[in-house]
Amino acid sequence: MRGQLGSVGWLAVCLGLAAWLGAGSAGAVAGEYTGMPPFVTGACTHFGQGKGLLDANLSLFTQAGIMAIRDEAYWGGVEQEKGKLVMPESYLTYIDRAVAAGVMPLTILDYANRFYDGGDYPRSAEAVEGFARYCEFVVTAGKGKVRLYQVWNEWDGGCGMPKQFHGKGDPESYVKLLRVVYPRIKAIDPAVIVISNSVCHGDAYLESLMKLGMLECCDVVSLHTYNYNGLDRTPEDWLVRMKGVDEMLRRYSGGAEVPLVVTEMGWPTHVPRGGTDPEESGSFLARLYLLARTLPYIKGIWWYDFQDDGWDxxxxxxxxxxxxxxxxxxxxxxxxxxxxxxxxxxEFVERLDAGDPNVWVLRYRYVDGRQALAVWIAYPDDDWQVALRNAAATPAPVKVWRVGDRALDRAWGTRRWYEKGAPTAPDTLELTVRGRPWIIEGDLAAVTVAGLTRREFPEAMRPKNVVLHVPGGAGSATVVGAPVREYAMGDERNCRRLVETARKDVSDLDASFHVTYDRDRLMVTVTVTDDAFCQTFAGEDTWKGDGIQIAFQAFAGDDMPPSTAYTELDVALTATGPFVYRRHAQSGAEPGLLPAVQLQANRDGTRVVYELVLPVAAVDLPPLVRGTVIGFSLLVNDNDGGERKAYLHWGDGIGGGKNPLLYSMLGME
Incomplete structure (x- = not known):
């Protein structure tokens, strides 16, 4: 099968890895990474959790051309008796079998141990030392077999930690730990590559690690880049983000390239919200890996994960x-x-100009001189016919296949017999493509894009594919002077807990709101009851403390925005007084303070009342008249000291990911 990783492929992997490992071992400082392997195709497994059928899984790995697995050897599993470290036999077995199968292991060194710091993140001197001893022990056991180690998985998010510690992985404690662990791992085996924690809470958290000097104590930086549950959910959206990450990392490396690996990325195929059709998930995988090769600082991607974890x-x-x-x-x-x-x-050579930013034609070159083109369309629907012209004197036949399908031989030449009088074009090849890439291999040095034709074929029109926008709820705003309609938010169904101890009942957190309007203004009054008020944040971080977030989307008029457009505000009573911050604007205006919005916020014991007067022009809404309908979502944050622990919501699309399709609808009575 195309893509199988045989002995020759594994030899290339080993040689590439040797070059990677030969690069400077003193930490990720500018200029030390020129020897890294071109790219690693990886996938995550859960052999450390006893899942899967080892040899059968590894066979499917190699048949798909997957070079590396990512799995773990938990601290709690290695040190089950304080001070006594024993490698689990299951770990040694899957490492040996993977190496024998020609698959490169990446071992995660992670999670807490109940004997240290009460099972919390290792912060005390004793816990840091205990974690370092565990790392030394695992690296010693894997010497000569495991060369890739990652120090923790999703420290910032709390994966693998008891629920009471979720979200409490601060950057300072992680860098402190890494500064101790990194040199001790290198002392055991200078040849290994040390990968930093896989950040899952966004690029701002990653930058906070950079500011603390993390590049001084790791060889490669890691991110988890899931976007399946948001609006910017395509591989092309991912590409934009990765370019921004590179720019940020270079600010902390003197402008030098910083090697980056994505140790988890994928589009799960579950049925409810956030799930992806299996065919589209496959298309996104292909596009993700093809686009990653256009970014030389991306050294590998581990798809999450290899095997479904169940049947739900x-x-x-x-x-x-x-x-x-x-x-x-x-x-x-x-x-x-x-x-x-x-x-x-x-290796990636260039992107061919197709005259349309959503038409992707990428050129690659093999060591033997063969070239390949990858062609796909990022539009959500319709077929697009791409005409490729070969200026070679005698164009040679090429191999052509849609990713995941059988390859075919194709000679150059096309004739649009369906267009009256169209001549034969012996130097042209046409393909009709959608979101799944097509690959063309052969002598393509003289090939350019000669034209594009949209061939309308709207799959969304098929009855089985009709998508209805059903709002999460609906409510009404009353005209100024009329009786108001009060909407309660305290129902348990409206509460999202971020930590296990959050919101016992409505005495801990409760809220209600009502909305009135006139032609030019929307007035929103939110009443919050909170047993412990905490708002110590400022600027764009006020959402982390007590306060509200409110979002709108305009529907009416000929200039109706795309479904991805929205306006979102952060509203808080800060130490310096009432505060309104525009986080996102439907109009495209920059984030910042919004002085046009009037806010009165008053606190009386456990009760806070926020009274907003919002000029429609300031929040990108049309003039409001009876019958106007807008998208509307409201969120009330709860922080009793330290971190945000829960929120109430009316509508959705703010707290769990930015998605205006999840807003409720608000009609003007």
């Missing part, structure tokens, strides 16, 4: 895999098999 169609964690729980391949497995050889063994 509504649970995202049961549906991340390339294969089902019984190893039945999903479209994403075939997509990986279809692109792995190209992304492993070819």
């Amino acid at each position: 169609p509504e649970e995202n964690e049961n549906n991340f895999g390339m294969v089902r729980a019984d190893l039945t391949p999903k479209p994403s497995w075939f997509a990986m098999a279809g692109v792995s050889e190209l992304v492993r063994n070819a």
